[in-house]
Amino acid sequence: MALVTPMLPDGEIDWQRFGDHIEWQIKEGTKAIVPVGTTGESATVSVAEHCSLVRTAVEAADGKVPVIAGTGANSTSEAIELTLAAKNSGADACLLVTPYYNKPTQDGLFQHFEAIGKAVELPQLLYNVPSRTGCDLLPETVARLSDMEFVIGIKEATGDLERAKAIRNLSDISIYSGDDATSCDLMLQGAMGTISVTANVAPAKLALMTEAALSGDVELAKKVDKELAGLHENLFLESNPIPVKWALYHMGKIDSGIRLPMTRFSSGHHEMLLRSMVQAGVVE
Numbered sequence: 001m002a003l004v005t006p007m008l009p010d011g012e013i014d015w016q017r018f019g020d021h022i023e024w025q026i027k028e029g030t031k032a033i034v035p036v037g038t039t040g041e042s043a044t045v046s047v048a049e050h051c052s053l054v055r056t057a058v059e060a061a062d063g064k065v066p067v068i069a070g071t072g073a074n075s076t077s078e079a080i081e082l083t084l085a086a087k088n089s090g091a092d093a094c095l096l097v098t099p100y101y102n103k104p105t106q107d108g109l110f111q112h113f114e115a116i117g118k119a120v121e122l123p124q125l126l127y128n129v130p131s132r133t134g135c136d137l138l139p140e141t142v143a144r145l146s147d148m149e150f151v152i153g154i155k156e157a158t159g160d161l162e163r164a165k166a167i168r169n170l171s172d173i174s175i176y177s178g179d180d181a182t183s184c185d186l187m188l189q190g191a192m193g194t195i196s197v198t199a200n201v202a203p204a205k206l207a208l209m210t211e212a213a214l215s216g217d218v219e220l221a222k223k224v225d226k227e228l229a230g231l232h233e234n235l236f237l238e239s240n241p242i243p244v245k246w247a248l249y250h251m252g253k254i255d256s257g258i259r260l261p262m263t264r265f266s267s268g269h270h271e272m273l274l275r276s277m278v279q280a281g282v283v284e
Contacts, residue, residue, distance in 0.1 A: 001030050001199035001206070002039035004241050004248060005053060007257025013049060015056060017254050021200075022060040024253070029207030030065065030199055033057060034095055037070035038132065039197050039241045044259040050082060055089040068125060068195075072097030076112050083120045093123040095155060095195070100133035106141045117150035124150050129157035129178060139163070143170035155195050161185060180232040184225035187213035197240055198231045201247045202280045230276030237269045246270070247277060 003025075006017035022033060035057040036042045036050050045053065054069040061067050069086035071094040073079040083094050098104075099112055117124055126145060130136040137154075145151045156164055157178025164175050164186055174192045177183035183194035187210065199206040205224055212221035225232075235243045239262065246265035248254045258264060265273075277283045 001025060001033060001196045001203065002037045003033055003035045003057070004200050004245055004254065005036070005040040005045065006248075006254035007041075007259065008255050009257050011257050011259045013045070013053070014255055014257065018053070018056060019060040021248075021253060022057060025199070025203050026061065026064050028203035030203050031193070031207070031210075032066040032068055033061060034068045034070060034195055037095055037127075037195075038097070038129070039200070039244065040070060041241060041259055041262065042070050042072075044262070047078075047082070051085040051089065054086050054091055058090040066092040068093045068095050070095045070097070072099075072127060074099040074102050076115050079112070080116050080119045083116055083122055087120055087122040091122065093125060093152065094120075095125045095127050097127040097129065098133050098135045098137050100135060103135055106138055109135070109137055110141055110144055113145055113151070114148065117148055121150070123152045125152060125176070126154040127157070127178065128154060131157075139166040139170050142167050142173060146171040146173035153192065156186075156191075161189065164189065164191065180235070181229075183232075184209060184213050184221050188216075188218060188221065197235055197244055198228055200244050201231060201235070201251070201277065202228060202282050205280060228280050230279045234269075234273045234276040237273060238265060243269070243273055247273060247282075250274070250277070251283060 006014040008014050036053045058067050069091040071082035071086050086094050128137040153174035153176055155176045155178040159179035159182050177186040177191050177194040180196055180198045196206050209221055209224040237243050242262055242265050245258055249256050
C-alpha cells in the first residue's frame, strides 16, 4: 500500500505516527508498504527526509512485510541517489515513477530506468501515472524494460484495463494496480496486486478484497470492493493525498499537517467523504 507521511500542524514530519501507521497496516493485513511515493508527499520532502522516511519504514516493518521505497525523480542522477540510499537502508525494492515535467521520449524513459538498474542492484517496480507526470510509459517500452533482470513489475495507474492487456500481450511482466477504482477488476484479470491509497483508511477490507481477487473468489472480491467503492472515488475529490490525510485525521490516526502547495481538504467535501467512510465501515 502507498503510505501517507503523517505531519504535525506546522508541516514537520510526525515520526511517531509514521511508525504507528506502519504497525497498524501490518496488523490489519497489508502485505507490503510503499513509503515516499505520491501519497507520501515525495515531491515536498527534502532528500534527507526522504532517506530518513525509507530507513524508518524499514525499521518499523522489521522484516514482517517488504518495503518498496519510492525513489523516482525527474533527474536520473537524483533517482540513482535515492535508490542507492534505499538499498543501503535495507529496502527490498524500489518504485520508480516516470520522470515528470520534462516529458522524455520513450527512448529517454528506457535509458532512464536502464541507468538506474545498472547503477544500483535493487529490484525495480516501474510506475506509470501519466495523469500526474505528463509522461506515458507505453507498452512497447515496458516490454523492452521487462527483459532486464532488475525490473520485477509495473505499477500501472492509468485506470485503463485495456492498457494492462496490451502490456500482457507484449511481455510477461508482473502488473500491479495503481488505481483503486479499477484494482479489483485488474486483479481478476491477472494483475498480481494493488498499491493502494484506500488501504491507508481501510487496510483490513482492502486486504480481504485483494486476497479474494487473487484467489479467484469473484463474488467476495466484488462484494468487498463495492463497500469500498465510495472511498475509491472520494479519496480523490481533491489531489491525493489531501483527502486521505483528512480521513486519517478524522479517524484519529494522524495529525492534520500537510505541506504546501498541498492544502487541507475543503470543508465542502467533508460530508461526501465521511459518507464513504461510514459505508466502508471505518467510522460509525
